[in-house]
Amino acid sequence: EPTEPDELVVLKLGGSVITNKDSPETVDDEALNSVLDAVAAAFRNDGARLVVVHGGGSFGHVHAAEHGVSTTEGTADAAAANAIHSAMKRLNGVVVDRLQQREVAALPVHPLSVAARDEGGTLSLPATATEGLLDEGFVPVLHGDVIAHAGEGVTVLSGDEIVTSLAESLGASRVGLCSTVPGVLDADDTVIETISSFSDVESVLGGSESTDVSGGMAAKVRELLDLGAPAQIFGPNAVVAFLQGENPGTLIDGQ
Numbered sequence: 099e100p101t102e103p104d105e106l107v108v109l110k111l112g113g114s115v116i117t118n119k120d121s122p123e124t125v126d127d128e129a130l131n132s133v134l135d136a137v138a139a140a141f142r143n144d145g146a147r148l149v150v151v152h153g154g155g156s157f158g159h160v161h162a163a164e165h166g167v168s169t170t171e172g173t174a175d176a177a178a179a180n181a182i183h184s185a186m187k188r189l190n191g192v193v194v195d196r197l198q199q200r201e202v203a204a205l206p207v208h209p210l211s212v213a214a215r216d217e218g219g220t221l222s223l224p225a226t227a228t229e230g231l232l233d234e235g236f237v238p239v240l241h242g243d244v245i246a247h248a249g250e251g252v253t254v255l256s257g258d259e260i261v262t263s264l265a266e267s268l269g270a271s272r273v274g275l276c277s278t279v280p281g282v283l284d285a286d287d288t289v290i291e292t293i294s295s296f297s298d299v300e301s302v303l304g305g306s307e308s309t310d311v312s313g314g315m316a317a318k319v320r321e322l323l324d325l326g327a328p329a330q331i332f333g334p335n336a337v338v339a340f341l342q343g344e345n346p347g348t349l350i351d352g353q
């Protein structure tokens with residue numbers, strides 16, 4: 099059935115979907131345009147609430163690697179931090195502009211300006227700005243970024259962490275992750291339809307817990323199982339289906 103007007107949907111566009119990973123700071127125009135066409139076609143500005151989050155791809159990750167910055171390894175070098183942040187803002191600008199060209203009321207929200215981690219790495223991402231924009235009928239577009247990290251300078255905040263945090267704080271009804279793969283794949287490369295506990299997929303994804311939150315499907319599935327909302331992982335061709343309330347790809351629902 100179609101998305102209810104008061105539903106809040108969080109949609110993440112994977113960095114490797116919308117950029118060309120092999121070439122620094124290159125948008126994959128065809129892929130990005132087709133995903134944004136799908137958002138514009140399926141999203142109704144009339145009361146439906148949508149938050150878009152995107153990853154870094156060949157923008158943030160190239161600069162983060164160059165300066166040795168990750169979700170756990172920080173830098174106190176302001177120029178390095180700004181190189182990563184500026185690259186992400188350039189990608190974010192492209193996404194926001196192209197959504198506006200498609201009559202979607204998109205506006206940027208930059209995590210560096212609002213979020214931080216404590217000494218233990220626990221994230222605080224106040225949703226005030228995002229929620230205020232939603233209430234005014236805008237579509238907030240957030241991005242992976244660098245943020246203050248107590249004792250570390252800045253560290254990387256991944257798009258997946260933003261999705262999990264905002265889904266909880268805003269009480270999202272549904273979460274969608276648009277990835278380069280059509281879902282979570284089993285040993286025969288068949289899309290797994292539903293995952294309701296990690297033991298369902300432990301043999302396929304491996305049991306070891308990844309320490310890098312932005313690395314690996316196993317860590318992603320674990321995080322999504324803990325969410326209060328159902329999540330879907332699907333490929334670029336399934337954005338319309340997801341926004342129309344269908345369950346493409348893999349449904350991850352631990353509740």
Ligand code: IP8
Nearest residue numbers: 153154158242256257312
């Ligand atoms: O691509 C990280 O976001 P991700 C973005 O969602 C940066 O892991 C700054 C490298």
